[in-house]
Amino acid sequence: MNVLDFVHAFFSDSAHWQGYDGIPQRFWEHVQYSLLALAVAAAIGLPVGLLTGHTGRGGNALALIANAARALPSFGLLVLAVLLIGFGLLPVMIPLVVLAVPPILVTTYEAVRSVDPSPVDAARGMGMRESRILFQVELPVALPLVLSGLRSAAIQIVSTATIAAYVSLGGLGRYIVDGLYQRDYEKVVGGATLVAVLALLTLAAFWAAGRLAVSPGVRRR
Amino acid sequence: MNGFFDIPSDLQHSWAGLIGLHLRESLLPVAAGLLLALPLAQLCVRFRWLYPPVLGLTTVLYAIPSLAFFVVLIDYTGQTELTVMIPLAVYSLVVLVPAIVDGVRSVPEETLAAATAMGFGPVRRYLQVQLPIAAPAIMAGLRVATVSSISLVSVGALIGNQGALGNLLAAAQKYDRPELAVNAVLTMAVLAIVCDALLVGLRMLLTPWMPRGARPKAAARPEPLTAEGAAR
Numbered sequence: 001m002n003v004l005d006f007v008h009a010f011f012s013d014s015a016h017w018q019g020y021d022g023i024p025q026r027f028w029e030h031v032q033y034s035l036l037a038l039a040v041a042a043a044i045g046l047p048v049g050l051l052t053g054h055t056g057r058g059g060n061a062l063a064l065i066a067n068a069a070r071a072l073p074s075f076g077l078l079v080l081a082v083l084l085i086g087f088g089l090l091p092v093m094i095p096l097v098v099l100a101v102p103p104i105l106v107t108t109y110e111a112v113r114s115v116d117p118s119p120v121d122a123a124r125g126m127g128m129r130e131s132r133i134l135f136q137v138e139l140p141v142a143l144p145l146v147l148s149g150l151r152s153a154a155i156q157i158v159s160t161a162t163i164a165a166y167v168s169l170g171g172l173g174r175y176i177v178d179g180l181y182q183r184d185y186e187k188v189v190g191g192a193t194l195v196a197v198l199a200l201l202t203l204a205a206f207w208a209a210g211r212l213a214v215s216p217g218v219r220r221r
Numbered sequence: 222m223n224g225f226f227d228i229p230s231d232l233q234h235s236w237a238g239l240i241g242l243h244l245r246e247s248l249l250p251v252a253a254g255l256l257l258a259l260p261l262a263q264l265c266v267r268f269r270w271l272y273p274p275v276l277g278l279t280t281v282l283y284a285i286p287s288l289a290f291f292v293v294l295i296d297y298t299g300q301t302e303l304t305v306m307i308p309l310a311v312y313s314l315v316v317l318v319p320a321i322v323d324g325v326r327s328v329p330e331e332t333l334a335a336a337t338a339m340g341f342g343p344v345r346r347y348l349q350v351q352l353p354i355a356a357p358a359i360m361a362g363l364r365v366a367t368v369s370s371i372s373l374v375s376v377g378a379l380i381g382n383q384g385a386l387g388n389l390l391a392a393a394q395k396y397d398r399p400e401l402a403v404n405a406v407l408t409m410a411v412l413a414i415v416c417d418a419l420l421v422g423l424r425m426l427l428t429p430w431m432p433r434g435a436r437p438k439a440a441a442r443p444e445p446l447t448a449e450g451a452a453r
Contacts, residue, residue: 003293067368067414067417068410068414070365070368070369070372070413071368071371071372071409071410071413071414071417072372072406072409072410073371073372073373073375073387073405073406073409073410074372075372075375075376075378075387075390076372076375076387076390076402076405076406076409077406079390079391079393079394079402079405080390080393080399080402080403080406082394083393083394083397083399083402084399155280155283155284158284159283159284159285159286159287160286162286162288162289163288163376166379173286173288176286176288176289176292177288177379179292180292180379180380185292185293185295185296188289188292188293189289189293191289192285192286192289192290192292192293195284195285195286195289196281196284196285199281199284199285200281200284203280203284
């Protein structure tokens, strides 16, 4: 049996498609965890990144914090959070958010920093307020890069949210963790495939968002 | 923190032993990834059409969660260190290829022309002109790959005690000793920061012409992993 046989066996077994351990249910749980973590991380990373990028201050401090956060192992944080606060959604969100904030923060900062200064000066010369300069001049130009930061954060969240299963929550990691303990490789491979599919869907969603939101004038190609 | 360094004996390693194991399991894959990435990136620079499909493929590989990657490999390589190291090498490759390609491509045409005019052959030009100029970008990629590799090794604890310091996390749960988890997280974070600092030092040694303190342009690209290619 090779991997493809496992994939086929997993997806053609109708038992995997229904009930509380069915694929639709697990898939939806995984999407929920991922969206929640991404929303929290974006709520932290975007405003700070936009503000520091606009003012140009604190870039070195940001890089330092981001590097330090990246040095923290997600799985270790998860186990630690569970030991300290018990089981639940919160201990799963902590490592996912810690994982996702640095790429969002640093990319947003760099994106706003790298906006061509001449239109910004022109806007300022026309008497635009700083907040309008940020949202109507800098943000539209920086948007492709900002989205790419969000995208790499989202992909990492999707693939790391599998660890939620290790602390008794659901999501697609359930198949991987259960399959491991039951020596049921069909399940493991099926779960891994589903996560990869979700990651690809995430890429597609960001591609579509970029198409819709990025002004045609700033599109690079 | 009582018993911070009292490692349960079933891990069969001392604290220092676990650190050594952890470094081996995390750094060897990065080295392997670099060895694979250099020729692969060179091919991508040489044949431009090759780059988008390579980026797409590596992005898909990167999306596979490490745990699933480990478990699937068990069928082929058993519950060994190799099972942990193969996926980490793949992840490093994914980070390093775009970093090297971008770095090598950023070398100005004039510089290359000047080197050619001075009689440099393609090999010498690559080794003595392109690689040194690309060094900051490559080192930025290496830093990301190294730090994430160090943190990912710990997941190996889930496939039967192959996670080095991560095994402390499993032990912390098994024996209900949170201090072991604190020890594991802190030690891994410190290892990552130390390795990162060593790479920064190495970059300074390799690029003596760059101003000290100034951040290299390449480091400005935060996540060289950029799934960008796939969306392009």
